[in-house]
Amino acid sequence: MxxxxxxxxxxxxxxxxxxxxxxxxxxxxxxxxxxxxxxxxxxxxxxxxxxxxxxxxxxxxxxxxxxxxxxxxxxxxxxxxxxxxxxxxxxxxxxxxxxxxxxxxxxxxxxxxxxxxxxxxxxxxxxxxxxxxxxxGPGVMYYRTDVFENAGVDVKQAITDWDSYIKAGEELKKKDVYLIASAADVAQAIIFTTVPEGEGLYFDAKGEPVVTSERFVHAFEVAKEIRDKGLDARILAWSNEWYEGFRNGTFATQLSGAWLLGHLNNWIAPETAGKWGVSHLPDGIYGSxxxxxxxxxxxxxxxxxxxxxxxxxxxxxxxxxxxxxxxxxxxxxxxxxxxxxxxxxxxxxxGQKARLLFADVAKNIKPVAPAKGDHVARSIILENALMEVLDEGKDIKTALKEAERMIKRRTRNL
The missing domain is CATH 3.40.190.10 (Periplasmic binding protein-like II)
Structure with missing residues (x-):
């Protein structure tokens, strides 16, 4: 751009x-x-x-x-x-x-x-x-209503939990449609929306990284299962391929903030108007x-x-x-x-009254305090460690332990 x-x-x-x-x-x-x-x-x-x-x-x-x-x-x-x-x-x-x-x-x-x-x-x-x-940015799932109907998949059932979401992806694959642009988005959703009380996104109250915790292991595991089953298009957000994917129905869902509606409607894919719906995120999670x-x-x-x-x-x-x-x-x-x-x-x-859904999500989001090292940790976790797991098959716990060491080193003097 x-x-x-x-x-x-x-x-x-x-x-x-x-x-x-x-x-x-x-x-x-x-x-x-x-x-x-x-x-x-x-x-x-x-x-x-x-x-x-x-x-x-x-x-x-x-x-x-x-x-x-x-x-x-x-x-x-x-x-x-x-x-x-x-x-x-x-x-x-x-x-x-x-x-x-x-x-x-x-x-x-x-x-x-x-x-x-x-x-x-x-x-x-x-x-x-x-x-x-x-x-x-109330977290929601945008989905192609026409694609779900063609595959015979009920979106309410699909978002019951992550297993249901993956099962829906397997049905969509039979119709030559990917579940999502990138499995990395699923990992991000879980990391962002399941923060325990007293923790930040990547650090605890004392400033120590929490990236080897079960939250991150689970996020990586779900994303890896989606990748291993060939359910994501391996397309990164904000790329030309991503824009084309929305226009062409290459993938059926996108986890994002409510704000994505404005981008889709105003410039990414206005010609697809009427073919979209929006739901809560899978697994009953609420988050920003x-x-x-x-x-x-x-x-x-x-x-x-x-x-x-x-x-x-x-x-x-x-x-x-x-x-x-x-x-x-x-x-x-x-x-x-x-x-x-x-x-x-x-x-x-x-014709969906989507703003009511956005408001419901917004009212259920719990505060997560930002930390000065968040931008460093995000880069290391989502751009390095997660990609090593998804693209290179690196062991999840090994990748997270190495990420933790790197985060500590790079945030020492912040």
Whole structure:
């Protein structure tokens, strides 16, 4: 995906007899798609109300966060408002490059309006807020209704547990359809959604890695069974093959966050509208799959204006709902959950009232505190150890023990 600079604030009426407020300010919003689709809808009114002009810079998810890592380390180059994925919020807060929103703007007054687990994720070790939750990622399973019907598979039965899910995959295989793009997504789902109380995703309360625990062994075992039985397409997320797989029905299910709906509908596979449904994740698990925060880098020269935009996007009920309706980014602000929008049918999903399902998942997610070493551990576990098991047949417990040693070594000085 190419870097895009999209500007919504342009002076178009130079000849009009209007007085430009001297306080008018240009700020920049740095994010990743599909935020641009949402900003096109919500920024015009914000600019009209505040006189603050907003430019926005979109880059693909990975490059956006790589760039921000450099920006925060060097103290220059970041936008005034930045989007931070939940996987990066811990290390970004720990970097010291973000404004303390509790101290500077009294953000804590909004705490009761947000999903508790998301609010906790935006905090630093001092208990203050550095990232305002803007959307959540309730974990769900998208599936091709036409493919399931053709294979004679009942989706409710398929999600009973992981054995049922795999059995459904074996039936789908008979119709030359893969169960899922990558078995790695199943491992990720289990790791993310079965965190014991008192643990983080990869570390315990004392900062020690927990990656050799039964949670990780089980996740790897289920993923390996799917791979060994030839039920996944071995296609990685956010690749061209992945996009084509959605369009062509190459695979029947995708475990993801609710937000995937926006991507499928808006640009990945709009032509498949009506052929999709969404369900809870298999095995009765509830968990978060993604989610975004808005932060202000300390290097920003327009912090007050940046805060106004963050307040607008996170605390305004109507704006949270517009963000949701436009790109299916599930509201972090829980005051929206009684809105009539949740009762509306979603045409892309064949008329399913999917937002009610998203809300049910969101209400059942338990808080998992981020750790500053999460990004390191995630890379080692999901990109190294898991791939060695799936692609090279490495013994699971051996791979996890080696991963634990590597995590300890690489997080020693964080």
């Amino acid at each position: 190419k870097l895009k600079t999209l500007t919504i604030a342009t002076v178009t009426a130079l000849g009009m007899a209007t007085t430009v407020n001297a306080a008018d300010t240009n700020i920049r919003f740095d994010g990743f798609p599909d935020f641009d689709s949402s900003l096109k809808v919500i920024l015009p009114d914000f600019e009209k109300e505040t006189g603050i002009k907003v430019d926005y810079l979109m880059n693909n998810h990975g490059d956006h966060h790589t760039k921000l890592t450099t920006n925060l380390a060097t103290g220059s180059g970041a936008g005034d408002v930045i989007v931070v994925d939940v996987e990066k919020i811990g290390p970004f807060v720990a970097s010291g490059g973000l404004v303390n929103l509790s101290e500077q703007y009294g953000a804590d007054k909004y705490a009761e309006s947000f999903a508790p687990y998301a609010w906790a994720q935006g905090k630093g070790s001092d208990g203050d807020i550095y990232g305002m939750p803007v959307d959540l 799959w993604g989610g975004s925060f808005l932060s202000i880098p300390t290097q920003s020269q327009h912090q007050d204006e940046a805060w106004k935009l963050i307040e607008y996007m996170t605390t305004r009920r109507d704006i949270q709902l517009k963000h949701f309706e436009t790109i299916a980014a599930f509201p972090a602000n829980t005051t929206t959950y009684d809105d009539a929008l949740f009762q509306k049918e979603v045409p892309f999903l064949g």
